[in-house]
Amino acid sequence: NAGVTQTPKFQVLKTGQSMTLQCAQDMNHEYMSWYRQDPGMGLRLIHYSVGAGITDQGEVPNGYNVSRSTTEDFPLRLLSAAPSQTSVYFCASSTGPNTGELFFGEGSRLTVL
Amino acid sequence: GDSVTQMEGPVTLSEEAFLTINCTYTATGYPSLFWYVQYPGEGLQLLLKATKADDKGSNKGFEATYRKETTSFHLEKGSVQVSDSAVYFCALRVWGAQKLVFGQGTRLTINP
Numbered sequence: 001n002a003g004v005t006q007t008p009k010f011q012v013l014k015t016g017q018s019m020t021l022q023c024a025q026d027m028n029h030e031y032m033s034w035y036r037q038d039p040g041m042g043l044r045l046i047h048y049s050v051g052a053g054i055t056d057q058g059e060v061p062n063g064y065n066v067s068r069s070t071t072e073d074f075p076l077r078l079l080s081a082a083p084s085q086t087s088v089y090f091c092a093s094s095t096g097p098n099t100g101e102l103f104f105g106e107g108s109r110l111t112v113l
Numbered sequence: 114g115d116s117v118t119q120m121e122g123p124v125t126l127s128e129e130a131f132l133t134i135n136c137t138y139t140a141t142g143y144p145s146l147f148w149y150v151q152y153p154g155e156g157l158q159l160l161l162k163a164t165k166a167d168d169k170g171s172n173k174g175f176e177a178t179y180r181k182e183t184t185s186f187h188l189e190k191g192s193v194q195v196s197d198s199a200v201y202f203c204a205l206r207v208w209g210a211q212k213l214v215f216g217q218g219t220r221l222t223i224n225p
Contacts, residue, residue: 004156035215042117042202042215042217043157043202043213043215044215045212048212050211056211059212090157092157097210098206101159101162102157102159103158106154106155
């Protein structure tokens with residue numbers, strides 16, 4: 001029962017470096033999303049996708065890119081890391097945008113020095 | 114815009130105490146309401162939900178009632194256990210909106 005799998009779990013970057021957070025789900029969910037979790041701020045939506053080939057911005061998209069070439073995978077790319085992107089990142093999926101129940105990965109903790 | 118406000122944490126209780134975590138919301142449309150729980154080192158998981166006014170969601174001894182008149186969805190449990198120690202998030206989704214809106218989370222610690 002893999003569910004939503006995120007890699008890596010921990011990453012340290014230097015300012016200006018790039019990296020990709022991987023997310024894969026095996027539930028055949030159409031809807032996938034990325035959130036970031038910061039202390040005292042809950043979870044904020046970065047980007048989301050309602051199906052392969054379709055992506056859109058959430059409330060905090062700046063500095064991040066996404067693509068959705070398959071139903072299973074939804075990678076999040078940081079093009080030029082900044083200390084403000086130090087956070088815990090969660091990938092989540094659901095059967096559709098209006099079902100409400102999101103299934104979350106275990107998170108990826110990113111530190112940008 | 115849509116928003117969720119939760120009571121400030123952290124909350125520390127003794128085992129078997131009564132728990133209430135307050136949650137109020139503002140929404141531009143007619144929302145569904147959710148409580149998610151995050152255990153240490155894990156992702157969030159759905160605890161309970163309610164999709165219309167006066168609905169009561171319940172799971173694992175936790176309950177919350179959708180109160181449209183007070184725009185609230187308070188989480189309650191009659192007798193907490195050490196294993197309930199976690200961070201609890203209230204959230205809403207307005208029909209047709211592509212995202213869940215989360216509160217800031219409330220950290221709960223239960224002491225034996």
